[in-house]
Amino acid sequence: MNTIIGVIGTSEASDEESKTAEEVGREIARRKGTLVCGGLSGVMESACRGAKSEGGLTIGIIPGFNGSDANPYVDVPIITGIGEARNIIVVRSSDAIIAIGGSFGTLSEIAFALKLDIPIIGINTWEVSSNIKKATTPKEAVDLAFSLARPRS
């Protein structure tokens, strides 16, 4: 069964964060993982672009009502219409999560991951628990994500 990796982070990413996210996306696709994210811009878009450049599958869990909210690298937009409440769906749907930078929306997702005991790897993100495994490079983060990914059954 394919491993599903969630990528979370701000919709207004710095150049550095975008570069990191894109490489994370590429690494996920190279390992035949499916990328799940919030489907919008910034870290989400860069990660999806990276995944698509390697032929990966990308799912965007959209907060709003329109598929056109999805960034152009989302293969399947899941249109929730439930606003930020969709954050927990991104988290629950992931076998492991990689957080890149991020603001308060990302913090809510990290909190849910910690509450639900879903493995989470952080690159320059919120440091609110020692259960967030730190990584410094995209490759290290994705390696960790795949090795820690919980079995889905």
Added chain:
Amino acid sequence: MNTIIGVIGTSEASDEESKTAEEVGREIARRKGTLVCGGLSGVMESACRGAKSEGGLTIGIIPGFNGSDANPYVDVPIITGIGEARNIIVVRSSDAIIAIGGSFGTLSEIAFALKLDIPIIGINTWEVSSNIKKATTPKEAVDLAFSLARPRS
């Protein structure tokens, strides 16, 4: 862009409904559509099985908390944890919907589709509006679904 077809119907399908759903799934995959459904058993499972037999992509929007709730033919389980409130996500995420038989859960989805003006095709299902296009065969239903599918932008 790939067309996303929602398939809705009861989790306790008759043999006839299962056969219909499986052929609907096959037809969606043959046209390179992505199948979205509630991810559980009955009509949902048969449709996914059909789609996989033709190499299609299947997404299951799961009401509960566990990926293992998904039927074995779901490629990507979206684990919502929001119970039956996930019904509207199945509806919103579809460019067109095919309803096969169905009980009250299906009726709630039909109602949402009608409210949101999402094209819906019915095979032996609830007759609550003339906006539900009737089909008698899986092929006819899938043809209608692709021809009526709303553009996603």
Added chain:
Amino acid sequence: MNTIIGVIGTSEASDEESKTAEEVGREIARRKGTLVCGGLSGVMESACRGAKSEGGLTIGIIPGFNGSDANPYVDVPIITGIGEARNIIVVRSSDAIIAIGGSFGTLSEIAFALKLDIPIIGINTWEVSSNIKKATTPKEAVDLAFSLARPRS
């Protein structure tokens, strides 16, 4: 413990429906029930107005992001931000439900009530199941709602 009665119906009510809803609200309040509804206009607003005229308590489960979406007779707006997915919360939170007229949104709520086995009384509404008890007057509907209300424990 107070009995919680849900009132559902269209946001664009006819004069007749508004009058009925207002009297339903009054009757609920006279029996010391709490009124729960979707919090918007039409049947919802008329029911709240009736309840307040008799000193009742009114809760509005708002789909959007702003408390100002609530009609002026809502005491406590619950601001869900989850759009029409809030329909099932109105249903689940009710010990019994009264449906007055209604379009597809109301139909989705009726479907959820039938699925969840929550007692439902209808006045000129969708006839999709014999489990919808018919009433012809507001008083009859509210009497039925209180007598059928499920215990909450």
Added chain:
Amino acid sequence: MNTIIGVIGTSEASDEESKTAEEVGREIARRKGTLVCGGLSGVMESACRGAKSEGGLTIGIIPGFNGSDANPYVDVPIITGIGEARNIIVVRSSDAIIAIGGSFGTLSEIAFALKLDIPIIGINTWEVSSNIKKATTPKEAVDLAFSLARPRS
């Protein structure tokens, strides 16, 4: 219009946290505020008990499917059935929020409050932003909550 104060915190409170929460509930009720919370045990139950001891109104936004999940001091259980996704509804429905201690669920709510710019006052809680106003006593926290409460229109 009544002011709605959200009280958030862990379902497994220490004696100290329970005492604080109860007094916070009392202070809210003395100022004729409505208390909204997650409706379960711990900080939520103590706050509701305090509010009821002063004749206040208490609303519990329940994650599960049963009204019986609500603590005995909840007047109106809103039964969401959407699990932890209900956290954001607690936040959105509050004109101001008081956080007492708390674990990862509380952190998710704090994150949402910060994202949505809803005033938040903390007593021995997560320190993830200077926008969380610190209070040391229940009275100080409730005074701050009422003075910072956003207008609802």
